[in-house]
Amino acid sequence: MNAIEIRDLKKSFRGMYALNGLNMNVPVGSIYGFIGENGSGKSTTEKLICGHLVKDSGTIKLFGKDYTDAGIRIKVGALIENAGCFPGSSIYTNLKMQCLNLGIKNSDEEISRVLKIVRMEEHKELKFKKCSLGMKQRVGVAMALLGNPALLILDEPINGLDTDGMRIMREILIDITKDKNTTVLISSHILGELEKIATHYGIIRQGKMIQEISAKEMESRARIFVSFKVKDAKKTMSLLKKKYKNVKKEEDFVRVYDEEDVEGIVKYLIDNDIVPSEINKNKVGLEEYYIELMSNKEGK
Amino acid sequence: MEKTNSLRFDTPSFYKRIKGMLSVDFYRLFHTPLFYIFLAIAAIIPAMIIGTTGMEGSQTGALFTNVWQAIAVEKPLYVIENIGQYANMNMVFIFGGIMVSIFIGHDYKSGYVKQLFTTHSKKEDYMMSKTLVCSFAMACMCITYLIGTVLAGALVGLSFSVNAGSLICALLGKLIMSLGWASLYVFLNIIFRKYFWISIASSFFFGTGILIIGAAAILGNSGVLNIFLYGSSVFACLSSNFLSVIICFVVSIAWSVIYNILGTYILNKSDVY
Numbered sequence: 303m304n305a306i307e308i309r310d311l312k313k314s315f316r317g318m319y320a321l322n323g324l325n326m327n328v329p330v331g332s333i334y335g336f337i338g339e340n341g342s343g344k345s346t347t348e349k350l351i352c353g354h355l356v357k358d359s360g361t362i363k364l365f366g367k368d369y370t371d372a373g374i375r376i377k378v379g380a381l382i383e384n385a386g387c388f389p390g391s392s393i394y395t396n397l398k399m400q401c402l403n404l405g406i407k408n409s410d411e412e413i414s415r416v417l418k419i420v421r422m423e424e425h426k427e428l429k430f431k432k433c434s435l436g437m438k439q440r441v442g443v444a445m446a447l448l449g450n451p452a453l454l455i456l457d458e459p460i461n462g463l464d465t466d467g468m469r470i471m472r473e474i475l476i477d478i479t480k481d482k483n484t485t486v487l488i489s490s491h492i493l494g495e496l497e498k499i500a501t502h503y504g505i506i507r508q509g510k511m512i513q514e515i516s517a518k519e520m521e522s523r524a525r526i527f528v529s530f531k532v533k534d535a536k537k538t539m540s541l542l543k544k545k546y547k548n549v550k551k552e553e554d555f556v557r558v559y560d561e562e563d564v565e566g567i568v569k570y571l572i573d574n575d576i577v578p579s580e581i582n583k584n585k586v587g588l589e590e591y592y593i594e595l596m597s598n599k600e601g602k
Numbered sequence: 603m604e605k606t607n608s609l610r611f612d613t614p615s616f617y618k619r620i621k622g623m624l625s626v627d628f629y630r631l632f633h634t635p636l637f638y639i640f641l642a643i644a645a646i647i648p649a650m651i652i653g654t655t656g657m658e659g660s661q662t663g664a665l666f667t668n669v670w671q672a673i674a675v676e677k678p679l680y681v682i683e684n685i686g687q688y689a690n691m692n693m694v695f696i697f698g699g700i701m702v703s704i705f706i707g708h709d710y711k712s713g714y715v716k717q718l719f720t721t722h723s724k725k726e727d728y729m730m731s732k733t734l735v736c737s738f739a740m741a742c743m744c745i746t747y748l749i750g751t752v753l754a755g756a757l758v759g760l761s762f763s764v765n766a767g768s769l770i771c772a773l774l775g776k777l778i779m780s781l782g783w784a785s786l787y788v789f790l791n792i793i794f795r796k797y798f799w800i801s802i803a804s805s806f807f808f809g810t811g812i813l814i815i816g817a818a819a820i821l822g823n824s825g826v827l828n829i830f831l832y833g834s835s836v837f838a839c840l841s842s843n844f845l846s847v848i849i850c851f852v853v854s855i856a857w858s859v860i861y862n863i864l865g866t867y868i869l870n871k872s873d874v875y
Binding site for chain 1: 609611612613614618619621622623625626629630633634708712713714715716717718719720721722723724870871872873874
């Protein structure tokens with residue numbers, strides 16, 4: 303069973319399709335990184351799952367049931383666009399209201415629990431409008447965490463956060479999913495951060511899912527490369543291209559893809575009077591994988 | 603990876619859902635200044651009208667000779683002859699409209715409504731809860747209006763003579779009409795939810811009863827006008843009897859059901875922004 307199962311989902315705005323037959327499978331217990339360029343349909347998908355938008359056609363199932371089922375919805379938490387808090391009220395008051403809505407009996411305990419998770423215990427009396435962006439995002443996550451949701455939907459939760467804010471958010475997400483009972487759907491443009499936490503990825507383009515892949519599968523499929531830091535990159539490039547098929551320049555480094563014989567390449571360079579000052583053997587990351595996938599789809 | 607056996611999904615009953623939603627709305631009502639500001643406004647307005655028009659040397663002359671005229675008209679007159687026949691407790695329903703617009707506007711502006719709809723809350727729960735809470739707030743405003751009127755009337759020295767039974771029926775009628783008015787305003791605010799100022803303007807426009815006053819100018823003081831919220835609100839006058847209360851009750855309930863159904867339909871068929 304999947305936490306989210308979407309089939310042939312369509313949504314248009316004034317005749318323009320934002321989603322055009324989207325299919326999506328989010329496994330239970332996963333951290334699903336939802337990736338796509340601006341306007342690809344990520345937020346629309348999330349808003350449809352949350353019931354903020356009305357779909358044109360298609361099906362959305364959450365944990366095997368229709369997404370409108372109240373029993374399922376009470377176990378969904380979301381942070382979409384903003385935290386959904388009243389600016390003039392304190393963090394505590396905002397959380398209290400959501401506790402009342404969810405029918406949580408020991409609301410004070412629950413508020414303390416979620417504030418501890420988001421590292422905000424000491425700020426509960428602070429008015430929401432006085433919070434920094436990072437704090438607001440964390441309060442939004444706290445709101446979404448009330449009542450122990452089985453599904454957490456986070457739309458760009460790390461956008462605009464500083465390095466420390468991103469680290470805290472990453473730690474929070476790892477904490478939440480430790481017990482594997484919470485499934486997280488997270489969209490972000492910061493692929494480097496997403497790569498550190500996601501267990502699965504969905505790549506969307508022009509309202510259609512172009513690939514769903516687990517992090518493990520991606521790693522096994524990822525191309526290997528050996529990179530060299532050299533003084534004369536141009537000369538090195540032309541030299542390596544004579545012997546190897548896939549050679550690219552990436553910033554200060556020259557990369558040779560799909561070759562595992564590091565010694566052989568180094569020997570070849572030295573024999574030709576090029577001494578690398580730095581050598582790395584690595585696999586392509588999510589960002590490169592994504593760019594490559596997008597380029598292939600565009601037929602480049 | 604899958605540990606679905608530890609996940610339980612219990613469908614909350616309608617009672618649990620509406621209780622949750624009402625709890626939120628009442629909590630908000632009592633924990634934000636908006637409600638108290640409007641209670642104060644409802645008390646101050648009649649006091650100011652009675653105070654200023656009743657003072658010696660007032661240019662307008664005394665609008666009221668009897669304090670209860672500031673609560674309701676003596677007879678159900680839809681065609682207004684002077685401002686005194688208009689300036690009564692029905693004004694609460696105008697301020698009430700503004701209060702509802704602000705109350706619901708904050709839901710949308712803050713994005714809280716999205717939090718509600720992400721969870722188990724249904725659109726009909728939202729309509730129902732907002733209608734009930736806002737009608738409660740308006741009924742409270744009617745009470746503070748009454749207090750303000752009585753205190754100002756006593757200070758100015760207006761007459762208090764009245765048929766107590768009719769006065770009680772008039773007051774009951776107006777309290778009951780709060781439900782119908784609240785449902786109208788909630789409905790208007792659902793339609794114009796993206797445009798806060800249009801919501802306020804439309805609430806004000808309907809609250810003034812200008813459409814019914816206009817219709818009365820053509821139809822005269824016809825009883826047919828009682829099927830409308832403004833008509834019934836006027837009908838709850840100082841010559842009311844138990845029948846007036848029944849009419850107010852039926853009209854108020856009927857319109858609130860209609861507006862709730864229409865509002866729910868619109869919410870279900872449109873996107874939440």
